[in-house]
Amino acid sequence: MPLILAIESTCDETAAAVVADGYDVRSNVVATQIELHAKYRGVVPEIACRAHIENILPVLREAVETAGTRLEDLDAIAVAYRPGLIGSLLIGVTAAKTLAWALGKPLIGVDHVHAHLYSVKLETNAAPPFPAVGMVCSGGHTALYDVQDFSNITLIGTTIDDAVGEAYDKVAAILGLGYPGGPAIDQLAATGSPTAIHFPRSTLGRDSLDFSFSGLKTSVLYQVRGHKGRERGLESLTPSQVADVAASFQAACVEVLVKKIQRAAMQTRAKSIILGGGVSANRGLRAAMANFHLPVFFPPMRYCTDNAAMSAGLAALYFRDGKFSGLDLDAIAYSLFAR
Numbered sequence: 632m633p634l635i636l637a638i639e640s641t642c643d644e645t646a647a648a649v650v651a652d653g654y655d656v657r658s659n660v661v662a663t664q665i666e667l668h669a670k671y672r673g674v675v676p677e678i679a680c681r682a683h684i685e686n687i688l689p690v691l692r693e694a695v696e697t698a699g700t701r702l703e704d705l706d707a708i709a710v711a712y713r714p715g716l717i718g719s720l721l722i723g724v725t726a727a728k729t730l731a732w733a734l735g736k737p738l739i740g741v742d743h744v745h746a747h748l749y750s751v752k753l754e755t756n757a758a759p760p761f762p763a764v765g766m767v768c769s770g771g772h773t774a775l776y777d778v779q780d781f782s783n784i785t786l787i788g789t790t791i792d793d794a795v796g797e798a799y800d801k802v803a804a805i806l807g808l809g810y811p812g813g814p815a816i817d818q819l820a821a822t823g824s825p826t827a828i829h830f831p832r833s834t835l836g837r838d839s840l841d842f843s844f845s846g847l848k849t850s851v852l853y854q855v856r857g858h859k860g861r862e863r864g865l866e867s868l869t870p871s872q873v874a875d876v877a878a879s880f881q882a883a884c885v886e887v888l889v890k891k892i893q894r895a896a897m898q899t900r901a902k903s904i905i906l907g908g909g910v911s912a913n914r915g916l917r918a919a920m921a922n923f924h925l926p927v928f929f930p931p932m933r934y935c936t937d938n939a940a941m942s943a944g945l946a947a948l949y950f951r952d953g954k955f956s957g958l959d960l961d962a963i964a965y966s967l968f969a970r
């Protein structure tokens with residue numbers, strides 16, 4: 632099985648990794664841009680793109696050096712070429728194409744969302760029974776997939792408005808918790824009461840596998856700021872009331888995610904559940920899935936958020952199957968599997 636170097640630059644992390652055999656992570660370098668975007672409480676695409684240009688070569692060098700490999704020993708160069716911010720994607724795709732051409736190695740383009748699902752295999756080489764239901768929950772995606780195997784993935788449900796991670800980030804801003812909000816809310820939620828406030832759980836009809844989080848987000852806003860004519864501010868809440876809002880919000884999110892996974896598993900007769908993406912690091916979600924009636928696979932914590940190891944791993948499968956990309960590979964902002 633191959634030794635693959637992958638590049639990830641879909642959003643605001645510049646990452647490179649070397650992975651052997653599809654799971655043995657030899658290096659995993661992630662340069663985060665959190666500090667650059669924190670004051671805007673979200674990713675600014677132009678700033679992200681410029682930071683990728685500055686970070687890409689040092690990150691690549693560190694990934695190769697840490698792995699203790701020589702460039703000529705690599706079997707292929709992989710890159711997440713969709714979906715993401717177009718300016719960000721372009722940097723990674725251009726770097727990967729240049730390396731592949733200069734080294735005379737094959738190029739392998741992978742879908743970033745599919746790579747998030749594959750991340751459950753990293754380090755452990757876990758083998759989920761197929762068909763599986765996959766859920767990618769992150770800052771950019773909340774989607775369900777019918778996973779026949781890791782190279783045969785079909786979208787079966789997605790958010791009609793915000794991604795769940797986006798809702799976490801916005802609620803964190805409402806609660807004055809900074810960016811990114813997911814880890815902060817997760818931590819605070821552990822100290823609050825999940826039943827203190829009953830926030831709405833939108834399930835969009837009996838059989839729907841789609842998601843909606845905008846109503847929940849607005850409901851948190853009204854809970855904290857009050858309604859028209861009776862406005863109040865965050866400062867009117869005690870620290871324990873803020874923790875209750877965080878815990879109650881998290882309970883609503885987790886309940887919806889688990890319910891939809893359950894629904895999807897029934898509809899597709901899945902044999903296991905695979906989760907990935909930044910929100911799959913959430914402790915509330917992990918606890919809620921602990922007693923699920925099917926085997927559940929989460930990525931190791933460090934591979935939940937964006938990284939290149941997951942792309943290098945998935946690319947090993949494509950390498951085996953001879954699924955290579957040409958040097959005309961283009962960055963694509965949207966998922967080809969989007970509805």
Ligand code: KG4
Pocket residue numbers: 642768769770771772795796797799800811812813814817908909910911912913914935936937
């Ligand atoms: O996968 P990721 O790094 O980027 C995208 O592809 O979007 O996910 C980042 C998202 C952010 O919205 C962040 O707030 C959220 O994942 N996140 C979490 C947790 N850790 C990260 N959300 C809830 N609980 C967490 N522990």
Ligand code: ZN
Pocket residue numbers: 743747769908909936937
């Ligand atoms: Zn991601």
